Amino acid sequence: MVVQRKMDELLALRASEWFEVLPTATAEQLHELEAWLSASKLHVQEFLEIAEVEFALGGIDRSHQHDVDTLLQRVSSTVVPLPSRTDAAKSRRVPAWRNWKVAAMAASWAVLAVFASWMWSSSASTQEFTTAIGEHRVVQLADQSTVTMNAGSQIDVMFEKSAREIHLVQGEATFEVAHDTSRPFRVHTRAGIVTALGTKFNVLGLPNGDTRVSLLEGRVQIKSASQEMMMEAGQEVDIRVDGSFDPHPDAVVSNAIAWQMNRLVFQNAPLSEIVEAFNRQNRTSQLRLEGVDGAAHRLDGIFNANDPDALADLLSREPDLKAEYEGEDIVIRAKRR
Numbered sequence: 001m002v003v004q005r006k007m008d009e010l011l012a013l014r015a016s017e018w019f020e021v022l023p024t025a026t027a028e029q030l031h032e033l034e035a036w037l038s039a040s041k042l043h044v045q046e047f048l049e050i051a052e053v054e055f056a057l058g059g060i061d062r063s064h065q066h067d068v069d070t071l072l073q074r075v076s077s078t079v080v081p082l083p084s085r086t087d088a089a090k091s092r093r094v095p096a097w098r099n100w101k102v103a104a105m106a107a108s109w110a111v112l113a114v115f116a117s118w119m120w121s122s123s124a125s126t127q128e129f130t131t132a133i134g135e136h137r138v139v140q141l142a143d144q145s146t147v148t149m150n151a152g153s154q155i156d157v158m159f160e161k162s163a164r165e166i167h168l169v170q171g172e173a174t175f176e177v178a179h180d181t182s183r184p185f186r187v188h189t190r191a192g193i194v195t196a197l198g199t200k201f202n203v204l205g206l207p208n209g210d211t212r213v214s215l216l217e218g219r220v221q222i223k224s225a226s227q228e229m230m231m232e233a234g235q236e237v238d239i240r241v242d243g244s245f246d247p248h249p250d251a252v253v254s255n256a257i258a259w260q261m262n263r264l265v266f267q268n269a270p271l272s273e274i275v276e277a278f279n280r281q282n283r284t285s286q287l288r289l290e291g292v293d294g295a296a297h298r299l300d301g302i303f304n305a306n307d308p309d310a311l312a313d314l315l316s317r318e319p320d321l322k323a324e325y326e327g328e329d330i331v332i333r334a335k336r337r
Helices: 002-024 027-039 041-057 068-075 085-091 097-105 109-122 253-261 271-281 308-316
Strands: 126-130 137-140 146-149 154-159 164-170 172-176 185-188 193-196 200-205 211-217 219-223 228-232 236-239 245-247 263-270 287-290 298-304 321-326 329-334
Touching (some): 002 041, 027 041, 164 172, 200 253, 211 253, 263 271, 271 298, 271 308
Parallel strands (some): 287 329
Antiparallel strands (some): 126 154, 137 146, 154 164, 172 200, 193 219, 200 211, 219 228, 236 245, 321 329
């Protein structure tokens, strides 16, 4: 009995420590708390009992950093909120700290269980991040991974207990992944899936639906509908929508993130890809292809990302192309012979 009492006291102490950490908890601490709660029903019970006592005593969280009613409302509008600290004080005597378990066992378990479920479900909620035309954005995720988003892009992020899932809905982003062997970091695109193994890589959604993966550091696994392969640092591969892989053996992967410095570097790139890259960076002057096969025309070049006029000037020197200005836009057409 003495041993069991000591174990109960230690468990209660640990639950109390977790509750004190909660207001300022880091993403890593929240992940540890989730794991601790998932390990045993007793852990959940002790944590909920501590929560009820905190609400009853009112003075433990003097800074009122736990807005419990707001948390409950985020879970469901039908949940009955906890009584206010003032009402609770009027309706019952505050028990002595040494008798806290007696008071806690009389708590409304249904309400407190909803509070705990909000904590768990919040770790699996989906977050959407977007950038406008001409806007770059650096996002730090809950696991301390960093995503640098190119203009005109969108990612959807869902973190679960066993995995970190990111969907590149459109555009381009560079991922610098925090190491966590218990939760794979996967980037989903229209053409396939990129699984990080503690690494830094760039993912670009191409106009034709293909995905270009440029690996700057570490290793990644890429997977299509029909095959998979491991990539090493310095490699660049297109995942095609038909399931095939198209490696670029001569690629300079640092060029893949030149957009972060407002430069666009192209090596034998199709004109349709070049036009999309410029249009992503410029709000006013947009490029359009009319009557031109954007896949057949390929170019090399280094450009200022905010200077589409330079591209127009270059294309005007091509024997079969011309660039014409229509208001703010630049239209690329075929020359008549």
